[in-house]
Structure formats: C-alpha cells, structure tokens
Amino acid sequence: MYTLGLILTGIIILILLPFAAYSLAKDDWFFTLLESGNIKYIYFGDTLRRIIADVRGKKLDGHQLVDGEEERSFVEKTFRIYWVGVPLIASVKRFTIKPRKEWEETAGKAPTEWIRDFPAREVTSLRYAFPRPYLLMEVELGDRQTVNLLLICKFIVVDAYLPVVELKGDFFEFTGSILKGSVLDVLKKQKTMQDFINAPKGEGGILKELEKDSDLNEALRKHVGLRLVGIAIADWNPSDPKIREAMNKKFIAENEREATVIAADAYRQKREIDSQADAEAEKRLATARGARIKETVAQLAAASPGRPDLVVQAVAEVLQAEALPNLTTLVKGNAQPVVSVGGVKK
Numbered sequence: 001m002y003t004l005g006l007i008l009t010g011i012i013i014l015i016l017l018p019f020a021a022y023s024l025a026k027d028d029w030f031f032t033l034l035e036s037g038n039i040k041y042i043y044f045g046d047t048l049r050r051i052i053a054d055v056r057g058k059k060l061d062g063h064q065l066v067d068g069e070e071e072r073s074f075v076e077k078t079f080r081i082y083w084v085g086v087p088l089i090a091s092v093k094r095f096t097i098k099p100r101k102e103w104e105e106t107a108g109k110a111p112t113e114w115i116r117d118f119p120a121r122e123v124t125s126l127r128y129a130f131p132r133p134y135l136l137m138e139v140e141l142g143d144r145q146t147v148n149l150l151l152i153c154k155f156i157v158v159d160a161y162l163p164v165v166e167l168k169g170d171f172f173e174f175t176g177s178i179l180k181g182s183v184l185d186v187l188k189k190q191k192t193m194q195d196f197i198n199a200p201k202g203e204g205g206i207l208k209e210l211e212k213d214s215d216l217n218e219a220l221r222k223h224v225g226l227r228l229v230g231i232a233i234a235d236w237n238p239s240d241p242k243i244r245e246a247m248n249k250k251f252i253a254e255n256e257r258e259a260t261v262i263a264a265d266a267y268r269q270k271r272e273i274d275s276q277a278d279a280e281a282e283k284r285l286a287t288a289r290g291a292r293i294k295e296t297v298a299q300l301a302a303a304s305p306g307r308p309d310l311v312v313q314a315v316a317e318v319l320q321a322e323a324l325p326n327l328t329t330l331v332k333g334n335a336q337p338v339v340s341v342g343g344v345k346k
Contacts, residue, residue: 021075021079021081025081025082028084028091028092028124029084029087030083030084030085030086030087031081031082031083031084032052032081032082032084032092032124033080033081033082034052034053034054034080034082034125035054035080035125036054036055036056036080037054037055037056037127037128037129038053038054038055038125038126038127038128039051039052039053039055039125039126039127039128039157039160039164040052040053040082040092040093040124040125040126041092041093041160041164041165042082042084042085042090042091042092042093043090043091043092043093044085044089044090045089048093048161048165049085049090051063051160051161052082053065053070053128053160054070054080055070055128057069058070058128059071060160063159063160063161063162063225064158064159064160065128065156065157065158065159065160092124093124093164093165094122094123094124095122095123095124095164095168095169096120096121096122096123096168096169096170097120097121097123097169097172098117098118098120098170098172099117099118099119099120099121100115100116100117100118100132100133100172101115101116101118101133102114102115102116102133102150102152102234103115103116106150106234106235111135111137111148111150111237112135114133114135114150114234114235115133115135115150123169126157126160126163126164126169127157128156128157129154129155129156129157129229130154130155131152131153131154131155131230132152132153132154132155132172132175133150133151133152133153133234134150134151134153134176134179134180135148135149135150135151136148136149136151136180136183137239138239139180139183139184139187140184140187140188141187141188141190141191141192141193141195141196142188142189142190142191142192142195143191143192143193145192145193145238145239145240146238146239146240147187147193147196147236147237147238147239148236148237148238148239149183149233149235149236150233150234150235150236151179151183151207151231151232151233151234152230152231152232152234153179153228153230153231154228154229154230154231155175155220155226155227155228155229156226156227156229157225157226157227158221158225158226158227159221159225160225161225162223162224162225163224163225163226167224171224171225171226174223174224175220175224175226178216178219178220178223178224179210179216179220179228182210182214182215182216182219183207183210186206186207186209186210187206190206193238201232201233201236202232202233203230203231203232205232205233206233207231207232207233208231210228210231211228211229211230211231216228
C-alpha cells in the first residue's frame with residue numbers, strides 16, 4: 001500500500017508540474033514563457049547566461065539569428081516554457097523601451113505632431129520584427145530645398161546581443177541617426193522639388209534601395225544588430241512655410257478644378273441620359289399609337305368591306321387626331337391602303 005501511495009503521489013506531481021511551472025513562468029520564477037516571435041535574455045547575476053528565441057524559420061547561432069530551426073526540448077516546444085534557474089541567482093533580463101507610433105491622420109498637422117511618444121515601459125522580451133516611425137526634419141534635396149519626412153520603417157533582429165545586452169534596449173535613437181544619413185544620401189539624388197513630388201513614396205518607392213544589402217544595413221547590423229526590411233514615406237511637406245503655402249493653394253485650386261470638371265461631366269451625363277430617356281419614351285409612345293391605329297384600321301375594314309375609300313378617309317381622320325404627321329403620310333400619300341378591296345355593301 002505504501003508503494004502504491006508513492007506511485008500515485010508521483011503521478012499526481014507529474015500531472016500538476018506543468019501547471020505549476022506555467023504559473024511560476026508567468027512571473028519569471030524558475031521558468032519563463034516565450035511567445036512566438038520574441039527573444040529573451042537569461043542572466044546569472046549580472047552575467048548573460050543564455051539567449052532564447054522563438055522565431056519561425058530562425059535559430060540562434062551564438063548571438064546571430066540565422067536560417068534554420070531551433071532545437072527545443074519537449075516542454076519548450078509543447079508549452080513554450082523555458083527553464084531560468086533559481087530565483088535571486090538566475091533571472092530574465094528587464095530593460096526599458098520607449099514606444100512610439102505615428103498618427104493615422106496627419107493631414108493639416110504640424111510635422112512635430114505626426115508622431116506620438118508614449119511613456120517608457122519595462123519589458124522582458126525583444127520582438128524579432130517590429131515597425132518604427134521616424135521624423136526627419138529639413139532633409140535637403142538636390143536643389144537645396146528641404147522637406148520634412150515621416151518614415152515608417154520595419155526592422156528585424158539579426159544580432160540579438162547588441163540591442164539589449166550592449167545598448168540596454170536604448171537603440172532606437174542610434175538607429176534613427178544611422179538611418180537619417182542614408183536617407184539624406186538618397187534624397188540628394190532628387191534634383192528638384194518637382195522630381196521629389198513625382199517620385200513614388202510608398203513601399204517599393206525611392207527609398208527601396210536602402211532595404212537591400214546596402215551600406216545602411218551593414219552599419220545597422222554592426223552597431224545595433226538590426227536590418228531594415230521595409231521603408232516608406234508616410235507623409236511629408238516642404239520645410240519652407242512659403243513653399244508649403246503655395247503648394248496648399250495649388251492643391252486647393254486643383255481640387256476645385258477637378259470638382260468643376262466632375263460636376264460638368266455629371267451634368268453632361270445627366271443630359272445624355274435625359275435625352276435618351278425622352279427619345280425612348282417618344283419611341284414607345286409612337287409604337288403604342290401605331291398599334292392602336294392599326295387596330296382601328298382593322299376594325300374599320302371589317303365594318304366597311306369593299307369600300308377602301310371610306311376606310312382611307314377614316315384612317316386619315318384618326319391619324320390627324322393622333323397628331324402624327326409621319327403616320328398620316330403613310331395612308332394619305334402614295335402608300336397603299338392596309339385593307340383588301342372587296343365588294344361594296346350598302
């Protein structure tokens with residue numbers, strides 16, 4: 001009986017262990033939870049002991065994230081629970097980030113209001129891929145005119161050590177400084193403001209070359225452990241208020257002209273529709289009158305067999321009453337009567 005009790009106790013402990021581990025892992029005690037697409041850092045005291053990552057199609061080769069599948073234990077793969085160590089000795093690294101997001105509606109706002117910054121917050125994991133807006137002021141074009149830009153960038157982590165272990169999570173400003181230099185180099189190729197206005201600015205636009213194996217990405221990898229994989233100009237305006245005002249006036253004038261053209265085109269289409277409707281209505285009316293006259297002629301012919309002259313005279317009077325000169329001509333001109341000639345009955 002004693003042995004059986006031990007066995008049952010052991011089974012119960014094994015069943016409850018994953019639930020207990022999960023509960024502890026939520027507070028990073030003994031264990032930790034790792035969501036898909038995230039990276040965490042396990043320390044022993046002040047020393048980095050291990051980096052763990054759960055990124056589809058990627059594995060850690062030292063600190064580098066390379067193509068492949070990470071080898072995981074059954075518990076790690078099934079429950080996404082990872083062993084940390086004894087509390088107070090082992091811990092999950094906590095670091096501070098400064099969230100930032102672009103406003104969805106930027107029209108009519110000053111460039112300084114295109115982005116909203118949120119209070120810094122403490123986190124325990126780094127996302128493998130993430131977007132980040134950047135505001136670049138007075139970026140010079142080829143003709144020395146300047147523009148303000150709202151950039152939406154997407155980065156991935158290629159070296160997990162640099163952003164958190166070395167830069168303590170404060171890598172966004174450093175990244176922006178590196179990015180600005182490369183954007184300046186690209187936009188200087190736009191010889192005039194008009195060239196810049198005409199250039200595509202969304203994904204795949206004039207800044208697409210920065211996404212390739214460029215000097216920018218080499219600098220990002222080396223200094224912050226990131227790679228730029230997407231970039232677009234979400235909004236922009238000239239830095240010079242006079243140029244901005246002139247462009248706004250031009251924009252308003254073009255909109256008003258376009259509205260006038262649209263209104264004129266709509267009126268023309270309406271007139272065409274009305275004319276077509278009138279023509280169709282007249283055609284239907286003529287058809288109905290013709291059918292009615294034909295029926296009347298048939299009745300007159302049946303009532304006056306052998307007297308086509310009476311029939312013709314009666315038809316002419318009917319047509320005159322209907323006020324359809326074109327139909328009157330059919331029987332009062334050279335057209336043949338529509339009834340057969342027979343004997344005259346008196």
